[in-house]
Amino acid sequence: MSLDAKIPSGPLAQKWDRYKSDMKVVNPANKRKFEVIVVGTGLAGASAAASLAELGYQVKAFCFQDTPRRAHSIAAQGGINAAKNYQNDGDSVFRLFYDTIKGGDFRAREANVFRLAQVSASIIDQCVAQGVPFAREYGGTLTNRSFGGAQVSRTFYARGQTGQQLLLGAYQAMCRQISLGNIRMFPRTEMLDLVVVDGAARGIVVRNLVTGEISLHSADAVVLATGGYANVFFLSTNAIGCNVTATCRAYKKGAFFANPCYTQIHPTCIPVSGDYQAKLTLMSESLRNDGRVWVPKRKEDCSREPGAIPEPDRDYYLERKYPSYGNLAPRDISSRAAKEVCDEGRGVGPGGRGVYLDFSNAIQRLGEDAIRDRYGNLFEMYERITGENAYRQPMRIYPAAHYAMGGTWVDYGLMSTLPGLFVVGEANFSDHGANRLGASGLMQGLGDGYFILPYTIGHYFASTKPVKIPMSHAEFKKVEEDVRQFTRRLLSINGKRTATSFHKELGRLMWENCGMARTRQSLETNLKRIPELREEFWKNVKVTGSGEELNQNLEHAGRVADFLEFAELLCLDALHREESCGGHFRVEHQTEDGEAKRDDANFAYVAAWEFKGLDRKPELHKEPLVFEEAKMATRSYK
Amino acid sequence: MNLTLKIWRQKNAASPGCFETHEARDVSPDMSFLEMLDMVNERLVAGGQEPFVFDSDCREGICGTCSLVINGIPHGSRKGTTVCQLHMRRFQDGQTITIEPWRARAFPMVKDLIVDRTAFDRIMLAGGFISVNTGNAPEANALPVSKEIADLAMDAAACIGCGACVAVCKNASAMLFVAAKVSHLNYLPQGKAEKDRRVKNMVAQMDKEGFGNCTVTGSCEAVCPKEISLDFIAKMNRDYAVALVKGELKKSAAGGVG
Numbered sequence: 001m002s003l004d005a006k007i008p009s010g011p012l013a014q015k016w017d018r019y020k021s022d023m024k025v026v027n028p029a030n031k032r033k034f035e036v037i038v039v040g041t042g043l044a045g046a047s048a049a050a051s052l053a054e055l056g057y058q059v060k061a062f063c064f065q066d067t068p069r070r071a072h073s074i075a076a077q078g079g080i081n082a083a084k085n086y087q088n089d090g091d092s093v094f095r096l097f098y099d100t101i102k103g104g105d106f107r108a109r110e111a112n113v114f115r116l117a118q119v120s121a122s123i124i125d126q127c128v129a130q131g132v133p134f135a136r137e138y139g140g141t142l143t144n145r146s147f148g149g150a151q152v153s154r155t156f157y158a159r160g161q162t163g164q165q166l167l168l169g170a171y172q173a174m175c176r177q178i179s180l181g182n183i184r185m186f187p188r189t190e191m192l193d194l195v196v197v198d199g200a201a202r203g204i205v206v207r208n209l210v211t212g213e214i215s216l217h218s219a220d221a222v223v224l225a226t227g228g229y230a231n232v233f234f235l236s237t238n239a240i241g242c243n244v245t246a247t248c249r250a251y252k253k254g255a256f257f258a259n260p261c262y263t264q265i266h267p268t269c270i271p272v273s274g275d276y277q278a279k280l281t282l283m284s285e286s287l288r289n290d291g292r293v294w295v296p297k298r299k300e301d302c303s304r305e306p307g308a309i310p311e312p313d314r315d316y317y318l319e320r321k322y323p324s325y326g327n328l329a330p331r332d333i334s335s336r337a338a339k340e341v342c343d344e345g346r347g348v349g350p351g352g353r354g355v356y357l358d359f360s361n362a363i364q365r366l367g368e369d370a371i372r373d374r375y376g377n378l379f380e381m382y383e384r385i386t387g388e389n390a391y392r393q394p395m396r397i398y399p400a401a402h403y404a405m406g407g408t409w410v411d412y413g414l415m416s417t418l419p420g421l422f423v424v425g426e427a428n429f430s431d432h433g434a435n436r437l438g439a440s441g442l443m444q445g446l447g448d449g450y451f452i453l454p455y456t457i458g459h460y461f462a463s464t465k466p467v468k469i470p471m472s473h474a475e476f477k478k479v480e481e482d483v484r485q486f487t488r489r490l491l492s493i494n495g496k497r498t499a500t501s502f503h504k505e506l507g508r509l510m511w512e513n514c515g516m517a518r519t520r521q522s523l524e525t526n527l528k529r530i531p532e533l534r535e536e537f538w539k540n541v542k543v544t545g546s547g548e549e550l551n552q553n554l555e556h557a558g559r560v561a562d563f564l565e566f567a568e569l570l571c572l573d574a575l576h577r578e579e580s581c582g583g584h585f586r587v588e589h590q591t592e593d594g595e596a597k598r599d600d601a602n603f604a605y606v607a608a609w610e611f612k613g614l615d616r617k618p619e620l621h622k623e624p625l626v627f628e629e630a631k632m633a634t635r636s637y638k
Numbered sequence: 639m640n641l642t643l644k645i646w647r648q649k650n651a652a653s654p655g656c657f658e659t660h661e662a663r664d665v666s667p668d669m670s671f672l673e674m675l676d677m678v679n680e681r682l683v684a685g686g687q688e689p690f691v692f693d694s695d696c697r698e699g700i701c702g703t704c705s706l707v708i709n710g711i712p713h714g715s716r717k718g719t720t721v722c723q724l725h726m727r728r729f730q731d732g733q734t735i736t737i738e739p740w741r742a743r744a745f746p747m748v749k750d751l752i753v754d755r756t757a758f759d760r761i762m763l764a765g766g767f768i769s770v771n772t773g774n775a776p777e778a779n780a781l782p783v784s785k786e787i788a789d790l791a792m793d794a795a796a797c798i799g800c801g802a803c804v805a806v807c808k809n810a811s812a813m814l815f816v817a818a819k820v821s822h823l824n825y826l827p828q829g830k831a832e833k834d835r836r837v838k839n840m841v842a843q844m845d846k847e848g849f850g851n852c853t854v855t856g857s858c859e860a861v862c863p864k865e866i867s868l869d870f871i872a873k874m875n876r877d878y879a880v881a882l883v884k885g886e887l888k889k890s891a892a893g894g895v896g
Contacts, residue, residue, distance in 0.1 A: 065703065129778075130770060140783050384725065385670075454772065550752065
């Protein structure tokens with residue numbers, strides 16, 4: 001099968017307009033004849049469901065949470081980028097496009113990124129009209145802040161709760177469509193498989209998480225908006241329920257999975273405090289504006305009180321290694337540097353996996369009140385979790401898995417290699433390349449849902465002949481039986497280990513061997529260990545209760561089973577990509593001074609993997625990345 | 639530290655529930671409350687017993703999923719904190735802790751510590767939105783909103799919809815939640831066109847769901863993890879009164895000719 005991204009021809013700046021002029025449309029009276037399933041109700045899913053329903057399509061939306069308003073987009077703090085140029089500082093669609101493609105280390109598809117920058121301004125208009133209470137100036141206009149990876153102020157924000165407010169906007173738009181009868185909402189319902197008939201996506205199989213009932217849903221198109229897979233590391237900044245199940249099952253049904261090895265590790269998170277820990281909490285990167293990162297020079301000092309360690313015995317390693325960027329070095333670089341010093345045995349705090357983020361200089365210089373003004377809420381959050389007062393002693397921070405740039409491969413119209421299966425938001429691979437910039441994730445989710453999918457899905461409907469597949473079709477019955485069998489199997493093993501213990505072990509393998517730094521050897525270790533662990537899981541997992549009730553133990557076991565399959569693909573992709581780029585750092589491929597070394601001659605492509613069976617290696621398909629406007633350059637932060 | 643937990647166990651809405659006593663041994667003070675419960679559950683599963691089900695998701699205090707009453711207080715005793723952000727160092731070795739679900743008629747029992755809060759969604763369906771289709775929006779800066787108003791709307795919009803206000807209220811009233819939702823949209827000029835019908839419809843739905851009346855005891859504000867102010871209830875009452883006084887505008891014959 002060939003990989004055709006279907007990128008419109010013509011100059012970059014005209015591609016989206018050309019697509020819109022050339023695309024076919026469904027006439028208003030016919031729209032109601034098309035049914036669309038949307039799985040996931042974060043920014044991408046909620047905005048897509050609402051917009052499609054407004055157009056007149058019949059929408060069914062599904063989420064595993066008790067209400068669509070709780071999806072994990074809600075936790076995004078910082079903001080959303082848009083090329084509005086309200087600050088008159090020279091921002092433009094092209095600049096936002098270039099920053100994003102450069103931030104992604106030239107591993108994203110140029111046409112998609114440009115389109116994202118183009119629709120960014122409309123996103124802000126839409127959100128304001130919905131009542132999103134963005135921060136404003138006294139004159140009543142919207143205000144902006146600057147954010148990592150950009151030299152202009154283009155980030156819109158609503159206190160530290162931008163994700164929540166944007167999600168409420170999209171959720172409220174959904175509420176309106178639900179009340180009008182255009183969306184049927186299925187909360188506490190998890191998609192467990194995709195139904196493919198004659199090569200096209202035709203429906204899904206879901207489990208009602210309260211009653212355990214398995215049911216079938218058919219549609220003319222299925223939209224996956226199911227988020228990222230950072231929980232493959234067990235510990236991450238994702239929510240407890242975030243999982244890879246939907247995209248993993250779609251992959252096994254024929255949707256290629258692209259660039260799974262591109263995972264983002266965020267440098268400023270609260271370190272792990274013990275084995276019981278269930279998730280990690282992110283602290284805004286803005287802290288690095290005034291905090292200085294250090295560890296003791298000598299291992300022996302690591303257990304001493306930080307205040308008792310004199311200046312000459314401290315190693316401000318970011319300032320030492322990257323004199324011009326210092327403590328503000330980009331996410332991937334700062335994360336790796338923290339890992340290195342901890343690997344040397346100079347980490348601080350429980351388990352030696354932490355570095356200090358010290359505000360004492362800033363407090364001396366500016367006074368405690370000034371620091372409280374800037375970061376009061378973050379210091380409070382830190383105190384709540386660690387019990388420590390960061391005005392008196394340095395914070396301890398450590399990197400944590402945060403975001404997945406990789407995802408289901410989609411063409412320019414956001415359709416996967418399976419006709420009728422669309423994938424939006426973090427769940428697809430398309431816009432962030434090998435590294436995502438801050439405040440770009442919200443932009444992409446809403447861009448896909450509000451302004452891209454509503455056009456491209458119509459084009460798909462108008463250019464294919466509608467085929468109604470009855471749910472009595474044998475394939476529906478077969479997939480339903482597969483799902484039932486999967487559940488029965490999990491419940492029947494009755495082994496000795498809990499699903500959580502497998503998830504933790506997998507997470508440790510992934511973090512140690514496929515986290516911030518990867519080597520051929522570490523990846524080969526994982527490729528040997530993961531299948532063994534999976535085998536043990538299917539022999540020795542213990543799941544209590546039954547399938548006919550609310551059973552969180554069963555839900556988690558099913559998700560872990562999918563992570564155990566997906567993790568192998570992630571490692572395989574990381575092994576094949578013999579270069580370092582963005583969030584993917586291969587120790588073998590670095591410059592003399594330890595920086596990531598890209599190999600544009602051999603790896604300037606999207607790696608899309610085709611499932612060939614559990615015991616067979618997936619087949620690699622390459623989509624070459626062609627840069628017409630952006631010039632590939634090396635990032636340097638020295 | 640070691641603790642004695644009295645945890646609510648209930649198979650479903652149709653069966654009666656009761657407290658079960660469990661010992662939680664070797665609890666680290668650095669654990670969050672939910673991590674302590676995770677540990678208890680892990681030990682139950684390992685021993686072949688049914689774990690307790692409870693709701694949680696983001697575990698950073700923003701999604702509003704977690705919903706436990708701890709020693710009689712929704713989200714526990716720390717002010718402005720959801721239970722997922724409550725840590726065990728707030729408790730003492732040897733302490734007995736009771737853990738219960740939200741209790742309110744409008745939040746039917748699902749299982750153990752989980753209740754059904756979809757009544758909140760239905761209140762939102764009644765009018766908790768601004769009717770603007772995608773693509774229909776004017777330029778974002780076309781309509782200035784004063785900083786004071788934007789900040790007030792944001793204060794109201796900070797509500798995470800957890801339902802602690804209902805769980806703590808002796809009347810199981812949802813006034814703080816509904817007031818926060820109404821105020822968020824009614825303060826903004828964008829929400830003005832539907833201001834009256836919004837407040838009337840949302841209040842009507844609230845009553846229909848079986849939430850109790852507000853007697854302004856202020857317990858909702860006291861336990862709200864986002865510290866939403868009672869002032870919004872006053873604002874909603876004002877908006878409601880105005881809407882009633884105005885009455886229904888006479889509907890004109892269907893417009894739009896040809």
